[in-house]
Amino acid sequence: MSRKVRSFYIGALAVTGVGLLGMSFVPKAHADAWDKMTIVTVNEPIIAGNKVLDPGTYVWKLLDSPSDRHVVQIFDKDQQHLQETILAIPNYRLQPTGHTQFSFWETPAGVPKAVRAWFYPGDNFGQEFAYPKKLVAQLASAAPVPVPTNYREPEPAPAPQPAPAPEPQAQPTPAPEPQPQAQANTTVAQVPTQPQSLP
Structure with missing residues (x-):
């Protein structure tokens, strides 16, 4: 490698090192204002x-x-x-x-x-x-003014409720016996089995 190329690489490496070193201090200066x-x-x-x-x-x-x-x-x-x-x-x-x-x-x-x-x-x-x-x-x-609260106290576990008493069930009443129906006089009309011609 020639002397010119070598001095270029050394110079570039030095500039990069100084730049990285300078960047390492920037977050620290910014941290106090940010946090x-x-x-x-x-x-x-x-x-x-x-x-x-x-x-x-x-x-x-x-x-x-x-x-x-x-x-x-x-x-x-x-x-x-x-x-x-x-x-x-x-x-x-x-x-x-x-x-x-x-x-x-x-x-x-x-x-x-x-x-x-x-x-x-x-x-x-x-x-x-x-x-x-x-x-x-x-x-x-x-305090003369209200104090804010955002902490929620744990709510006490609800007391177990006793099981509801079963409601008395109504006894089924027997269905009334079917009454015989009186047959009415009806006449049955005869339906023609052959199609009729339409007018």
Whole structure:
């Protein structure tokens, strides 16, 4: 191979390598905006979905699904363990802010704060959390507005119904005996057996 061809191949290989290396960083820069990844540190217990999160650091992000952008996943700080998955409801605000914003439901004394909504920086839409009916009853006692619920409590199994009592069956009554019919005087007309000519 000539020196010219060899330097062309080396140059093309170097450009391809740099291009692939540059492309490997693009999804990482896009991932935070796509999945709305937010690192949250809490210093007191909070309720998110159906779980009480203890004080610590958590990673909140949307499920990587193009069809449903309202499924929130909460991971531990290393993203090794999924703590909670929550089906959220769209929530809107008029003015977006430049920082992550959380709002909380008012709760009775002794009950951890319950996350109401999560807004990502720059968005005018966010995720509103719904809660189980038992918790909704507690929150409703302190909240001036209705708390949404989307969790369905398992319905209790219906109590077995006793078998219906058989209805008394009517005894068949014997059919009346046929009465002999009186024969009426009838005359039988003779039908001609030969065809007649038509007019």
